[in-house]
Amino acid sequence: MDHLDRLENRSIHILREAYSQFKNLCMLWSIGKDSTVLLCLARKAFYGHVPFPLVHIDTHYKIPEMIGYRDRLAKEWKLDMIYGENREALEKKLTFPDGNATRIECCKNLKTEALKNTLSGEWPRYRLNHAAGKYEKDANTEPYTGVIVGIRADEEGSRSKERYFSPRDKNNDWDIGDQPPEFWGQYKTDFAPGTHIRIHPLLDWTELDVWEYIKREGVPVVSLYFDQGDGKRYRSLGCWPCTNPVESDAKDLDGIIEELRSGKFANIAERSGRAQDKEDGGGLEELRKDGYM
Amino acid sequence: MDTCKKDMNIVIVGHVDHGKSTVIGRLLADTNSLPLGKLEQIKEMCRRNSKPFEYAFLLDALKDERAQGITIDIARCFFKTEKRKYIILDAPGHIEFLKNMITGASRAEAALLVIDAHEGIRENSRRHGYILSMLGIKQVSVLVNKLDLVNYSEEIYDSIVKDYTEFLAAAGVTPISFIPVSAAMGDNIAKRSENMPWYSGFTVLSQLDAFSEEPPLDDLPFRMPVQDVYKFTSSGDERRIIAGTVESGTLKVGDGIMFYPSGKKTTVASIEEFNRPKRTAVSSGFSTGITMTEQIYVKRGDLAVKTDEKPPVTASRIDVSLFWLGREPFCDNRRYYLKTGSAKVPMRLEKITYVLNASTLEKTVKPSVEKNEVAQCTLALERPVAFDISSDLASTGRFVIVDKYEISGGGIITGTPDDGKIAKDVARRNFKWEHGGVSLTERMERFGQKPLVIMITGRKNSDRKTVARALEKSLFASGKAVYYLGIGNVLYGVDADIKTGRSEDRDERDEHIRRLAETANILTDAGLIVILTASEIDEDDVYLMQTVLGEKIFTVRIGDAYDKEPAFDLAVDENDEKATEMIMRKAELFH
Numbered sequence: 064m065d066h067l068d069r070l071e072n073r074s075i076h077i078l079r080e081a082y083s084q085f086k087n088l089c090m091l092w093s094i095g096k097d098s099t100v101l102l103c104l105a106r107k108a109f110y111g112h113v114p115f116p117l118v119h120i121d122t123h124y125k126i127p128e129m130i131g132y133r134d135r136l137a138k139e140w141k142l143d144m145i146y147g148e149n150r151e152a153l154e155k156k157l158t159f160p161d162g163n164a165t166r167i168e169c170c171k172n173l174k175t176e177a178l179k180n181t182l183s184g185e186w187p188r189y190r191l192n193h194a195a196g197k198y199e200k201d202a203n204t205e206p207y208t209g210v211i212v213g214i215r216a217d218e219e220g221s222r223s224k225e226r227y228f229s230p231r232d233k234n235n236d237w238d239i240g241d242q243p244p245e246f247w248g249q250y251k252t253d254f255a256p257g258t259h260i261r262i263h264p265l266l267d268w269t270e271l272d273v274w275e276y277i278k279r280e281g282v283p284v285v286s287l288y289f290d291q292g293d294g295k296r297y298r299s300l301g302c303w304p305c306t307n308p309v310e311s312d313a314k315d316l317d318g319i320i321e322e323l324r325s326g327k328f329a330n331i332a333e334r335s336g337r338a339q340d341k342e343d344g345g346g347l348e349e350l351r352k353d354g355y356m
Numbered sequence: 357m358d359t360c361k362k363d364m365n366i367v368i369v370g371h372v373d374h375g376k377s378t379v380i381g382r383l384l385a386d387t388n389s390l391p392l393g394k395l396e397q398i399k400e401m402c403r404r405n406s407k408p409f410e411y412a413f414l415l416d417a418l419k420d421e422r423a424q425g426i427t428i429d430i431a432r433c434f435f436k437t438e439k440r441k442y443i444i445l446d447a448p449g450h451i452e453f454l455k456n457m458i459t460g461a462s463r464a465e466a467a468l469l470v471i472d473a474h475e476g477i478r479e480n481s482r483r484h485g486y487i488l489s490m491l492g493i494k495q496v497s498v499l500v501n502k503l504d505l506v507n508y509s510e511e512i513y514d515s516i517v518k519d520y521t522e523f524l525a526a527a528g529v530t531p532i533s534f535i536p537v538s539a540a541m542g543d544n545i546a547k548r549s550e551n552m553p554w555y556s557g558f559t560v561l562s563q564l565d566a567f568s569e570e571p572p573l574d575d576l577p578f579r580m581p582v583q584d585v586y587k588f589t590s591s592g593d594e595r596r597i598i599a600g601t602v603e604s605g606t607l608k609v610g611d612g613i614m615f616y617p618s619g620k621k622t623t624v625a626s627i628e629e630f631n632r633p634k635r636t637a638v639s640s641g642f643s644t645g646i647t648m649t650e651q652i653y654v655k656r657g658d659l660a661v662k663t664d665e666k667p668p669v670t671a672s673r674i675d676v677s678l679f680w681l682g683r684e685p686f687c688d689n690r691r692y693y694l695k696t697g698s699a700k701v702p703m704r705l706e707k708i709t710y711v712l713n714a715s716t717l718e719k720t721v722k723p724s725v726e727k728n729e730v731a732q733c734t735l736a737l738e739r740p741v742a743f744d745i746s747s748d749l750a751s752t753g754r755f756v757i758v759d760k761y762e763i764s765g766g767g768i769i770t771g772t773p774d775d776g777k778i779a780k781d782v783a784r785r786n787f788k789w790e791h792g793g794v795s796l797t798e799r800m801e802r803f804g805q806k807p808l809v810i811m812i813t814g815r816k817n818s819d820r821k822t823v824a825r826a827l828e829k830s831l832f833a834s835g836k837a838v839y840y841l842g843i844g845n846v847l848y849g850v851d852a853d854i855k856t857g858r859s860e861d862r863d864e865r866d867e868h869i870r871r872l873a874e875t876a877n878i879l880t881d882a883g884l885i886v887i888l889t890a891s892e893i894d895e896d897d898v899y900l901m902q903t904v905l906g907e908k909i910f911t912v913r914i915g916d917a918y919d920k921e922p923a924f925d926l927a928v929d930e931n932d933e934k935a936t937e938m939i940m941r942k943a944e945l946f947h
């Protein structure tokens with residue numbers, strides 16, 4: 064068993080544990096490389112099926128190519144695809160690009176709030192009707208009690224302290240000073256009514272592991288990750304006003320892997336292109352305590 | 357080029373403030389393993405807040421950790437050498453966060469234990485050493501830190517080595533090395549120190565690469581806790597896949613396997629894969645899925661083993677060595693859940709043999725185990741589970757205890773006070789079972805039904821029999837193969853040798869129930885739906901029957917509730933004309 068096999072098998076164990084223990088389970092799919100790897104791991108864990116819905120929080124500032132890619136894969140792989148959004152903030156233009164919010168406030172509105180209310184079922188969810196080929200308002204408004212998220216410990220400080228099964232209280236808050244113990248493959252799967260559990264199967268993966276796995280398994284990723292000829296590519300995908308492409312001429316997977324192993328990005332943090340991480344020290348820790356991924 | 361495919365998890369432990377985070381921060385900095393600009397960013401942050409710079413801030417990322425200057429929760433940090441990829445787990449040393457230390461240490465293959473040379477061996481230096489031994493971590497290297505504060509004194513170093521070696525021996529650990537270091541100055545971290553000419557052993561960096569990888573557990577008996585059973589029929593997939601992670605051993609297509617505690621046997625028909633080349637064997641560490649040649653009933657919580665290898669232990673009382681982490685003490689007047697492998701059963705604390713102070717190794721006898729104490733106890737489980745004794749097979753010999761919603765303790769199984777007689781008998785019966793020429797699957801196809809035991813119960817005076825007969829008639833009329841077995845038919849025949857008429861005798865009642873279930877087991881193996889009646893069945897009776905039958909039984913209560921009743925699948929009013937129909941629908945007899 065090599066390094067990638069070990070990571071893969073441990074992640075599959077966690078996914079299966081989540082599926083067996085949570086009745087209302089979903090997986091967040093941001094369309095980025097990590098959650099797409101997670102999706103492929105789920106197909107492996109359940110032999111080609113994905114037996115829970117995939118939830119996408121649409122900020123309407125995603126790079127348009129991402130949504131096309133989402134719906135194409137959803138149809139091809141027969142995914143139970145759901146999206147949610149903060150319609151009110153969008154209508155009232157309470158966003159950073161509209162000039163009515165700081166970057167952090169904008170993240171809170173379009174992501175954290177939208178996520179919280181989509182998961183709890185308080186705001187409408189839109190579900191892909193495969194027969195009709197379009198999204199329709201979902202009749203199911205039950206809260207999700209298990210939410211699978213593709214975060215990695217190497218991304219930043221507060222994620223390095225996460226559990227595989229991480230409880231969130233009634234307000235979606237994360238009590239980072241008092242996390243449950245977790246050992247020998249036994250996780251926190253019992254929870255009080257009104258609370259939910261975040262499940263993190265990719266915690267032990269690094270950015271390089273993710274790319275090596277994408278290459279080994281032929282995981283489809285959006286072309287935004289590659290240099291299209293202008294000497295730029297995205298290393299991390301978020302909303303376009305807050306995510307900058309990096310200077311790079313990596314045109315394919317080998318190029319990216321080389322860049323991360325020993326090339327120009329070997330020692331540069333992945334989220335260095337994400338503006339909201341920098342706005343104030345510990346900004347991400349605060350966002351995450353409130354329910355950000 | 358980074359082509360190495362090996363990896364290892366390392367935990368760093370020890371008393372609070374002895375310098376664990378500093379050792380790791382220094383190691384990362386001195387090997388150029390930090391993201392570009394990270395060190396400058398931390399220095400700048402310290403300057404802005406007028407705080408002295410600390411290497412520990414590279415790991416202590418939380419606001420509270422930096423404010424208090426301590427580690428609160430375990431940090432994972434990624435580090436690589438020519439030889440392997442490491443995940444280093446930086447544990448907190450404060451007693452308050454012992455649960456976090458255990459969370460990290462339980463994942464590690466090797467440990468670094470830090471002792472401050474200036475402060476000497478402290479309470480958690482010892483407690484952590486003992487916990488490492490309980491967790492089964494065999495490779496421990498002790499770092500004697502802050503030698504800069506004691507003028508790099510060989511004498512002080514030697515005396516710590518001597519005292520701590522003695523303690524570790526008593527705790528059952530043999531350290532593989534001691535290294536004198538100064539994390540603050542970088543002595544013997546990534547490069548050899550000039551300040552300690554008297555030392556010529558490993559640096560921390562060279563020690564890491566000198567740890568050896570744990571060999572895979574392929575040569576041990578095969579163990580796979582059943583995690584789930586998949587059948588994605590609605591997506592047009594008819595495979596019935598038993599999923600789980602192989603804890604130890606290897607399994608091939610064609611191998612005979614047995615599921616404990618029920619003891620049912622079958623053969624591996626295939627090992628399933630998706631987007632991976634088909635394989636004919638799996639070994640420890642793989643999350644896999646198998647199909648079986650016979651469709652026996654298997655469920656989460658069962659333990660799959662090979663028929664020709666050492667069987668696991670099946671019991672409902674276990675002797676354990678445990679650590680307690682819960683806010684509330686562990687005591688004998690509460691119901692907890694025990695989780696081992698994929699099994700989860702209600703349990704109680706039966707007896708505390710002694711409570712151990714993990715720091716002084718002093719034993720005392722007390723009525724409860726407090727937070728962060730270690731104890732030797734006997735646990736009583738509400739039904740038998742399958743496991744191994746930890747000294748035989750560590751990976752299937754450990755457990756955790758859940759109190760309300762929280763994992764509050766954990767430990768290793770050291771033995772069993774009894775031998776779980778009924779479960780053992782059942783396992784032997786299944787092992788010896790002679791299969792006929794017609795399989796159960798064929799019978800199920802012929803009869804168009806799944807065999808099931810329906811238990812109709814109620815208060816002594818309730819009219820169970822009328823309901824049972826009406827149900828039997830309806831099912832028969834709609835083409836089902838069904839048989840009503842009244843307990844009287846068993847009492848005066850099969851049970852003639854034990855019937856005394858003293859209905860309050862619990863042992864006698866258990867034996868009646870066991871025989872009734874054994875008789876029903878023959879009928880369900882013949883493919884029949886079996887209807888049983890008995891008065892005031894309790895939870896123990898239901899467990900007992902399920903142990904014997906290895907399946908869930910469908911329970912119905914007629915009429916009013918009674919004391920000590922179990923949770924029913926259905927309760928119907930006496931004289932309810934729809935009773936038969938409701939039972940048929942709820943028991944899903946026509947799916």
Ligand SMILES: Nc1nc2c(ncn2[C@@H]2O[C@H](COP(=O)(O)OP(=O)(O)OP(=O)(O)O)[C@@H](O)[C@H]2O)c(=O)[nH]1
Pocket residue numbers: 370371372373374375376377378379410411412425426427428447448449450501502503504505537538539540541
């Ligand atoms: N002089 C000196 N000070 C040190 C050395 N190593 C660590 N320190 C100091 O000791 C203090 C505690 O260090 P940490 O690394 O935070 O200790 P820790 O073991 O991680 O503490 P917890 O995680 O809270 O248990 C800090 O102020 C360090 O600067 C050393 O080698 N020499």
Ligand SMILES: [Mg+2]
Pocket residue numbers: 376377378412426427446447448449
């Ligand atoms: Mg520390």
